[in-house]
Structures are given as structure tokens and as C-alpha cells.
Amino acid sequence: MSLVLVADDEPAVLEVLSQVVEDLGHDVIQARDGEEAWNLARARRPNLVVTDHMMPRLSGLDLCRKLKGDEVLGRVPIILLSAVLPHGAPEAHAFLHKPFEITDFEALIRNALAEAPRPKPLEGASAVEALGNWVARGFEGPLSTAREQVERLRAEGKSDGGALETLGAQLKTLETLTRDFQEATHLAARTVALSPVEADVGAHLRQRLEEWKQRQPEVRWELDVPGVPVELRFDPERMRRVLDALLGHAGRHGGEVRVELESTPSLVTMRVKDRGPGISDEELQHIFEPFGAGRVGGGLGLYIASELARLHGGGLSVESKRGQGTTLSVMLPRG
Structure with a gap:
């Protein structure tokens, strides 16, 4: 199953195209103009983009160019649909001149998704996660002790206040880096679960x-x-x-x-x-x-x-x- 972005400013056409994609067993996200399609593409990172050419705010051709120029989305295949462009555009992976047969549209979707890039599997994810947990546990004790000593010196009022503030800020930075490192390793290992x-x-x-x-x-x-x-x-x-x-x-x-x-x-x-x-x-x-x-x-x-x-x-x-x-x-x- 893949994620396909379908963009068309005509609601009836948008629904028909989306239904064809869903019937092929894929998930669909819909956009009603080129600008919305661009924002959705950046947010959802689809495996395939299907777009009409004549749309408000951003044309299908301009959308193709923006997608191709993006570092993340540049390799995502695009199927461009148009009744006015005679031969499509080099920025698109494939082109269909309106009106077209549904069977031709289905064939293009299958071919485009077969050639779409897939994310590389992570290697050594469990080892990275274990390293993050080990670092977090190792730093937890020393940082906690150092924080307690700073608070004790501050309460006694016998030390340089400016130096204590600087030391406290540096300890906070270390605590943040330790927490971030642990979170980053869990994200790299794909083990973070949301609670929405x-x-x-x-x-x-x-x-x-x-x-x-x-x-x-x-x-x-x-x-x-x-x-x-x-x-x-x-x-x-x-x-x-x-x-x-x-x-x-x-x-x-x-x-x-x-x-x-x-x-x-x-x-x-x-x-x-x-x-x-x-x-x-x-x-x-x-x-x-x-x-x-x-x-x-x-x-x-x-x-x-x-x-x-x-x-x-x-x-x-x-x-x-x-x-x-x-x-x-x-x-x-x-x-």
C-alpha cells in the first residue's frame, strides 16, 4: 500500500480519480488547488503525486517544478493530467491528456509506484537505541549530584552568584543534550509511540x-x-x-x-x-x-x-x- 496525493480543482473529477486510486488498494490525500497540494506533499511525503494542470493559486506544471526542486520530494513520481498541454512536461514522470481511459490511468499508477523510491531500512537500530539508554543512565547520576551541589551552594550564599548561575546554565544544557540524545536514538530506532x-x-x-x-x-x-x-x-x-x-x-x-x-x-x-x-x-x-x-x-x-x-x-x-x-x-x- 502506498500514499498517493491527488490534486484537482474540480470536485467531481477529484472524487473519481481518488476512487480509482483507492480501488487499487492505496491511501489517498486530496488537494483542491496547487498550493494546498504543495503543502500536503511537504507534510505527508506521498509515494506518488497525481495532479491536474489548470488549478488556482499554483498550476500543476508549477507544482511539478516545485516538487522536483525539493530535496526530499524531488524523486517522487508525478502524473500530470491536462486538456491543454499537448505533450505534458519534462518535470512529470508521466502524462495523460484529458479525456483519458480509466484503464490507462490505472496502468500509469501501477508503473509509477513500481518505480517510486522506497525508504532504506535502518541498520543497527537496536544498538543505537541501547546506546542512547546507556548514555542517559550514565549521565543521570552525576548530573543530579552536580545540580544538588549547586542548589546547596546557592542556599548557603557563600559562593559567587554569577559563577553559580553560569554553572547552573551549563548543567541545564547537559541535561537537555542527554535527554535529546536519548530521544533521538529512540526515533532512529523507530520505537517512539505517540499518545494522541x-x-x-x-x-x-x-x-x-x-x-x-x-x-x-x-x-x-x-x-x-x-x-x-x-x-x-x-x-x-x-x-x-x-x-x-x-x-x-x-x-x-x-x-x-x-x-x-x-x-x-x-x-x-x-x-x-x-x-x-x-x-x-x-x-x-x-x-x-x-x-x-x-x-x-x-x-x-x-x-x-x-x-x-x-x-x-x-x-x-x-x-x-x-x-x-x-x-x-x-x-x-x-x-
Whole structure:
């Protein structure tokens, strides 16, 4: 079974195409215009994209070009449908001129999915997970003892307050790195299980932002969310980690950070925008990779956030240019 994204702005045609794909035994996600298709593709990472050409906001041909230019989605096959393009486009894996026979459409789907890239199986996952648990257990005792000693010295008031604050901050960093390392190894081993509930993701986002306002009052935090509840099924604790990674990355440069929540019937998107120095094209290619040298911002936060978004059936994306700030977006499907 594969995941197929079908995009068409005509509801009747969209339903027919989707039914054909489902009858072949595959899961379908639907988009009603090119922009929605692009956002869903980044969030769900389908095995195949079927798109009409003449659509609002973003044409099928432009969608093909954006998909082909994306590092993650560039190898996903695309079937382009059109009544006006005579010969299709080189960006598409296959082309069907409207009107067409359903049997021809079915054959293209089978062929495209047979050639679609599949994720490589993880090697040594259990060993990686065991290493993460071992490191976490090994650090737990010394870090706890060090924290107790810092608190004792602070209570006695006999030591340099500034030095104690610095030491406390460094211990907190070590605790975070240890926790992140353990979480990353569990994610790499594919052993993380979510505990989702149905809740207002807007309220959850407001709560996280209020905590970050207290943590970093020097940052000008702005929030734009709908005035009505945005119901979504998600794991609150894991979503907290996703949002903390995005907010922490955006707030590290100070200045202004804008947080937005956008909702459609099929997709919820949370964007965190900063006005920092931006990220180079080379760094962007590796921003979500674990354990990479010279990671942007350091740590494993963005890798963990990306994997947790994926577990929710969504995805994490980044847009940035040097000198123009960075936008991190987590996209989550509804229903």
C-alpha cells in the first residue's frame, strides 16, 4: 500500500480519480488547488503525486517544478493530467491528456509506484537505541549530584552568584543534550509511540508561547491564531517538544519572532518566523539531519522536531535566505 496525493480543482473529477486510486488498494490525500497540494506533499511525503494542470493559486506544471526542486520530494513520481498541454512536461514522470481511459490511468499508477523510491531500512537500530539508554543512565547520576551541589551552594550564599548561575546554565544544557540524545536514538530506532488526544492546538500554541515570553522577555514575541478553536489529534507532550525546538531556534537571535497558526479543512500549519541572519543554502540541506557537524543552532532539536512531526503524519519545512531571516513550519494533516 502506498500514499498517493491527488490534486484537482474540480470536485467531481477529484472524487473519481481518488476512487480509482483507492480501488487499487492505496491511501489517498486530496488537494483542491496547487498550493494546498504543495503543502500536503511537504507534510505527508506521498509515494506518488497525481495532479491536474489548470488549478488556482499554483498550476500543476508549477507544482511539478516545485516538487522536483525539493530535496526530499524531488524523486517522487508525478502524473500530470491536462486538456491543454499537448505533450505534458519534462518535470512529470508521466502524462495523460484529458479525456483519458480509466484503464490507462490505472496502468500509469501501477508503473509509477513500481518505480517510486522506497525508504532504506535502518541498520543497527537496536544498538543505537541501547546506546542512547546507556548514555542517559550514565549521565543521570552525576548530573543530579552536580545540580544538588549547586542548589546547596546557592542556599548557603557563600559562593559567587554569577559563577553559580553560569554553572547552573551549563548543567541545564547537559541535561537537555542527554535527554535529546536519548530521544533521538529512540526515533532512529523507530520505537517512539505517540499518545494522541483531540484538543485545540491553538490553545496549546498560546501556552507554549507564554512560557517562552517568560523565558526570553527580551524577544518581541507576536502571535496570530484564529479566533475559534482549531481541533486536531496530537500528542501534547511530543508537540510541546516540536514547538519548543522551533521557538528556541527562532528566539536565539533576539529581536522579533512571529508565530502563526493557519487551518484548512485538510491541514494545520504552524509557522515560526524570525528576522535573524538566515541560513546558507549548504546548511539548509542538512538542517534536519542528526549528529551532523556544524549543525545550525547546535543540538538535536530540529531533527527531533522533524521526526515527531513525521510521526504525526505531517512534516517540518524551512525557508531561509542569508540576511532575510528564517521560517520554520510544521504541517499536520487533519482527520
